[in-house]
Amino acid sequence: MAMPSFSEWKLGISPINWVNEDVLALGDHYTFEDLLNDFERLGFRATENCRKFPKDPAELKARLAERNIRLTSQWKGVLFSDRSRREEELAAYRRHVEFLREMGSEVVVTCELGGSITGDPRRPAGVKDVIPPTDEEWNAMVEGLEEAGRICREYGMKLVYHYHIGTIVEKPEEIDRLMATTHPELVHLLFDTGHAFYGGADPLAVLNKHADRIAYVHLKDVRQDVLERVRGEGIRFQDAVIQGVFTVPGDGAIDFAPILDRLFAVGYDSWMIIEAEQDPAVAEPNAYAEKAIAYLSGIASKAEQGGVAG
DSSP: OOOGGGSSOOOOGGGGTTTTTTSSTTTTTTHHHHHHHHHHHHOEEEEEOOOOOOOOOOHHHHHHTTTTEEOOOOOEOOTTTOOEEEEEEHHHHHHHHHHHHOOOEEEEEEEEEETTSOOOOOOOOOSSSSOOOOOOOOOOOHHHHHEEEHHHHHHOOOEEEOOOOOOOOHHHHHHHHHHHHHHHTTTTTEEEEHHHHHHTTOHHHHHHGGGGGGEEEEEEEOOOOHHHHHHHTTTOOHHHHHHHEOOOOOOSSSSSSHHHHHHHHTOOSSSSEEEOOOOOOOOHHHHHHHHHHHHHHHHHHHTTTTOOOO
């Protein structure tokens, strides 16, 4: 289909632009009320969950509804690659799905943490890099993801896998392997432009190859100069975030016009979340959100006027 007008886009904003979930010092001073005030002023009608949000689902649902903002999803790290943890992992996953379903979400952002640089409690001390999975661990992960996908389907939802830097699915060949080895009706894809680029892929190529699996989108840009330095100096992911490797669309190296053109052409009509993990003391979140809105609306306007979007 043709690119719709900008007002028709299902465009949301991530709280991580204000409050980081991993580097806790970044944005810790922001309150839930601060975030809602900013989201409402900026005109966003969707967001993801955040450590600053109320934990009680009834309270959270009511507070978001007051601002006409919906919760699209929340990250869920899993350790499915470890078969000994399968039962407890799936039980925790079901509770997570039940919470998101109560909040009206349609997708469950999911990422395997086995072997990752953070989030794996079995990780040997002193090991800094991702620990590649054995074939057995990979197969166990696939089985766990498919079981989790069945749980999602019980609630009328979709599991969307988030390939992510610092995990065992970060490079283009790893994304391809995941898509090739998982059932397409049980494991869908979160298309994250920034993590694709950081992981060495052309985001448009990932989109073209796996368009039929994409059920959720993160729009994130990458600063090329920072990425080159990060790679050259072997800087770990969390430090790269602090140093500004990510930014909002229109402020980095990724050309979003052909990406958005292709997304709409293949019929994508779900949420796209602007996400840019930055230090808010350096990159003021409201200013950067406004920059992203201006850039993305410009792409829509050009397409509407008959310009070449990609």
